Amino acid sequence: MNPCEECSLEDKTYECCGRFPDTGEVAFLKIDDTRGVYACPYLDINGLCTIYEKRPLGCRDHECSRFIPYKKIGRLGEEE
Ligand code: SF4
Numbered sequence: 001m002n003p004c005e006e007c008s009l010e011d012k013t014y015e016c017c018g019r020f021p022d023t024g025e026v027a028f029l030k031i032d033d034t035r036g037v038y039a040c041p042y043l044d045i046n047g048l049c050t051i052y053e054k055r056p057l058g059c060r061d062h063e064c065s066r067f068i069p070y071k072k073i074g075r076l077g078e079e080e
C-alpha cells in the first residue's frame with residue numbers, strides 16, 4: 001500500500017506539498033465553506049498533484065519519513 005493514498009490533506013501540506021519547491025509559491029486551497037489550507041498551487045482538493053507526470057525534481061526526490069519503514073522492509077537481505 002502506498003502511504004500517500006492514506007495521507008490527509010493537512011499532512012500533505014505539512015510534509016510534502018505545502019509549497020511548490022522550485023519557487024516557494026503557495027495558493028489558498030479551499031476545503032469547504034469554513035476551512036482551507038495554504039498549499040502548492042498544483043495540489044488539488046483530493047490531495048492529488050495536478051502535474052504529477054511533470055512534477056519537478058524536488059518533488060520526485062522528496063524523502064518522506066512515512067516511507068522509511070517500507071524502504072527498510074524492502075531492503076531486508078539486500079546489500080546497501
Ligand atoms: S510523501 Fe509523505 S506526506 Fe506526502 S503524501 Fe506521501 S506519505 Fe503523505
Ligand code: SF4
Nearest residue numbers: 017040042043049059
Ligand atoms: S508539484 Fe505536485 S508533488 Fe510537487 S509539491 Fe506541488 S502538488 Fe506536491
